[in-house]
Amino acid sequence: MQAMKFQCPRGTRDFYPPAMAVRSWIFDLWKQVSLRNGFEEYDGPIFESLDLYRVKSGDEIVSELFHFCDRGDREFAIRPEMTPTIARMVAAQANGLARPVKWFSMPRLCRAERPQRGRLREFFQWNIDILGEDSVLADAECIFVAADFFQATGLTYEQFYIKVNSRALLAAILQRGEFDEACLPAVYAALDKRDKVSADAFAKIVSELNLPTEQADTLISLGDAKGDEGLTTVRKLVAGHEVGEAKLAEIEHLFELLTAMGVGDCCRFDMGVVRGLAYYTGVVFEAFGKGGLQRAICGGGRYDNLLREVGGPPMSGTGFATSDVVIEDVLKEFGALPGYEPVLDFFVIDADADLFDTVLSLSAKLRRLGFATGFSYKRQAVGKQFKQAANKRAARVVIVETNTREADIVSVKDMATGVQKNISISSLLNAPTQLLA
RNA sequence: GUGGGCGUAGCUCAGUUGGUGGAGCACCAGGUUGUGGUCCUGGGGGUCGCGGGUUCAAGUCCCGUCGUCCACCCCA
Known part of the structure; x- marks a missing residue:
């Protein structure tokens, strides 16, 4: 073969017409589901000031960004996520926007990572956000939108489900158990790993934290706290603790709302969902396919401090995102992708x-x-x-x-x-x- | 950043103990002189990722390099 000098860069894709048809089909569903749930579309620039990402994630993030300087030595980065952009945009016009702000976007994003399954260096992400609404109703609505989308693709409750947790509830439990502040990140990381490893491996991870026996036992039981039984476990752990009981009541209310909206059956309480360590403050959730790919296909949660952190006014937010790459993966697994339609x-x-x-x-x-x-x-x-x-x-x-x-x-x-x-x-x-x- | 698999026609892949490269699909052109997707015939297209080495001889063995996939790290 004549060696082709150029091919598409590592981690990017060429969309030949059949692939483009699939992409458009996914985009159309994203847009359709967003609009029928009352969200308005927005977009921002494909590159932003590098500092916008430094503010949130620090200097170490720079190595995972595609960044460059203009001729005036101003530093920019191709956007690796949408949240800083929407935070910046909403912050700039916060006083003039009717609350709640319900916006969606389908941005093209780039990250300078090594590609692997479900993670490329260029991809598209569907972002759903509700800002300026403190009530758990906003979280419920986001979870409903996620479920609405997956059903719109043709997936059934036999094929996907959504794990729901509350970081505020988790924080209260750990506070009541008198966990040392300093080891909280490690505890979060351990819990987040729970569903990716066996019970034995989880026990080993916990033992390596060198926690007092009582706290280690608490952590083990949290790792197994799933579904209604999990809520019962948690109820015992927070009994008599004011904040803990309040946060438990909040998530119980969330499940009542989800049931009322008709998606309760695909949602499940799960203490093992913590999500990153970044900015989530309340309800967090992740959707999973029930096939062989044990990977989150959608994730989000409440971020009540983020706007303030990027220099905006105090304004609560909640939302989720998912990428075209993982959506295509899971739909392919279940044979739910459309055929190539007549043109x-x-x-x-x-x-x-x-x-x-x-x-x-x-x-x-x-x-x-x-x-x-x-x-x-x-x-x-x-x-x-x-x-x-x-x-x-x-x-x-x-x-x-x-x-x-x-x-x-x-x-x-x-x-x-x-x-x-x-x-x-x-x-x-x-x-x-x-x-x- | 670390580790492993793989790199042969546009695509999916064969290629036997090293002896000057194949199939299916796709594409193009003919055949039946007004009806297709599921007929028949023919054709184009590969210095076997690239470079070096061993050998009389390398797609096949060795080294390097690039690319790619998967996993780890990380995950906004």
Whole structure:
């Protein structure tokens, strides 16, 4: 093979038409689900000041960003996530925006990571955010939107579920257990690993934290705190603790809301969901496919301090994000991706080369009526033109034939059913798609 | 940043103990002189990722390099 000098850069994808069709299908669903849940679309620049990301994550994040300087030595980075951008945008107009702010976006993001399954260096992410609403109702609505999307893709409750937890509740439990502040990050990290390892491995991770026996036991039981039984476990752990009881009541209320919205059955309490260590302050959740890929396919939660941290006004927020890469992965696993749809409504062919003018004029008219219409560039046998029509996945073929000249009649054939009828051009143009119904 | 697998036609892959490269699909062109996606025939296209080494001879063995996939780290 002639060595191709250029290929798409590591971790990026070329979207040839079949792949682009899948991407568009996912985007259309994202948008449709967002809009019907009352979210408005926004977007920002594809690069931001490097400092915007430093503020939140510190200097070490820079090595995982694609960053550059302009000719004035100003530092920028291609956006690796959307949250700083929406925080910046909302902060800038905070006083003028009606609350709650319900926004969504489908940004292209880049991260300078080593690619692996479900993680590329360039990808698209669907972001859903509600800002300016403290009530757990906003969290419930976000979880509902996630469930709504997965069902819209065709997945069932047999194929996905959503784990829900509260970091505020977890913090209260640890506070009551008198866990040392300093070891909290390690405790969070350990819990977050719970579902990725066996019970034994988890016990080992816990023992390596060198916690007092009582605290280690608490942590083990938290790791197993799932579903209604898990809530019972937690109820005992927070009994008599004011904040803990309040946070427990809050998450119980959340589940009541989810049940009322009809998605309670795909949601499950799970203390093992902690999510990163970054900025989550309250409810956190992750969606999972029930197949072989044990990987979160969507995640989010409440971030009540973030706007203030990026220099904005104190304003609460909650939301989630998921990427096109993991969505495609999980849908492929369940065979839920769509086939390649027909791209043409009509393909117009001529039975005789000197009828080509009619092919052109009829095609143009159909196109102006909004129908995707094609024709062969070459004057060749009807069979060859049919072959092209099939190849272009045309839904119908219009045959311009000898009696078209005198009688204005064409044949229209439905390629799926094989049904073919003679009709006048004028009636074809009056009701182009209903003729064969 | 660390570790492992793989790199042969546009795609998916064969290639036997080293002896001057194949299939299916796709693409293009013909055949049946007005009907396709599921017929028949033919064709184009690869210095076997790249570089070096061993050998009379390397797709095949060795080293390096680049690419890619997977896992770890990390995960906004």
